[in-house]
Amino acid sequence: MFIINNNPLKFNRKERACLKASLMLIGSMSLAGLAYGHGDVTPQGLDTEGLPEISKDVLSNPFREDAEHGEYYELAAELGKKGYAGNCANCHGIEAMSGGLTPDLRELTEWDDEYYIGRVVNGTGGGMPSFKDNLDRSAAWAIKTYVESVQ
Numbered sequence: 001m002f003i004i005n006n007n008p009l010k011f012n013r014k015e016r017a018c019l020k021a022s023l024m025l026i027g028s029m030s031l032a033g034l035a036y037g038h039g040d041v042t043p044q045g046l047d048t049e050g051l052p053e054i055s056k057d058v059l060s061n062p063f064r065e066d067a068e069h070g071e072y073y074e075l076a077a078e079l080g081k082k083g084y085a086g087n088c089a090n091c092h093g094i095e096a097m098s099g100g101l102t103p104d105l106r107e108l109t110e111w112d113d114e115y116y117i118g119r120v121v122n123g124t125g126g127g128m129p130s131f132k133d134n135l136d137r138s139a140a141w142a143i144k145t146y147v148e149s150v151q
């Protein structure tokens with residue numbers, strides 16, 4: 001039994017501060033666990049050989065079947081699967097099924113393309129790193145194509 005001040009429910013100021021600090025510490029440890037607890041999170045990059053280079057000005061998925069490079073849809077989805085497994089799955093879940101702690105990427109629609117590419121390039125500032133140096137644009141869109149293929 002925890003008895004502080006002879007009163008189990010009332011904490012004085014100092015004790016409250018200490019309790020708060022411990023809770024914050026536990027909180028940040030579990031966040032770190034979320035980011036690092038699922039094995040190696042070192043981004044693997046993606047070799048996009050066979051896919052055309054995509055310019056930074058493109059803000060919607062160019063590999064979608066009815067899009068500009070739709071003829072690459074199959075290859076993009078296949079490469080994207082690899083890219084997803086090596087760069088995203090450790091946080092967003094295997095086969096794009098989120099365990100609930102991170103957003104389920106299948107819920108993004110084609111209207112969210114610009115949002116998607118922004119998050120992947122810049123990170124979110126809230127637990128997700130930037131992939132600017134690891135994934136080029138065709139890799140990032142290939143991953144989106146894969147996620148759409150399992151939607």
Ligand code: HEC
Binds near residue numbers: 087101120126128131
């Ligand atoms: C280290 C863990 C981690 C990795 C690796 C990671 N993400 Fe994330 N991602 C997050 C977290 C946590 C959030 C939500 C919280 C936030 O906004 O920071 C998020 C949010 C997102 C969002 C915004 C979704 C929404 O509904 O708001 C997108 C898009 C996204 N991630 C795509 C990706 C892609 C694509 C990859 C792989 C290239 C990836 N993420 C890799 C942790 C990660």
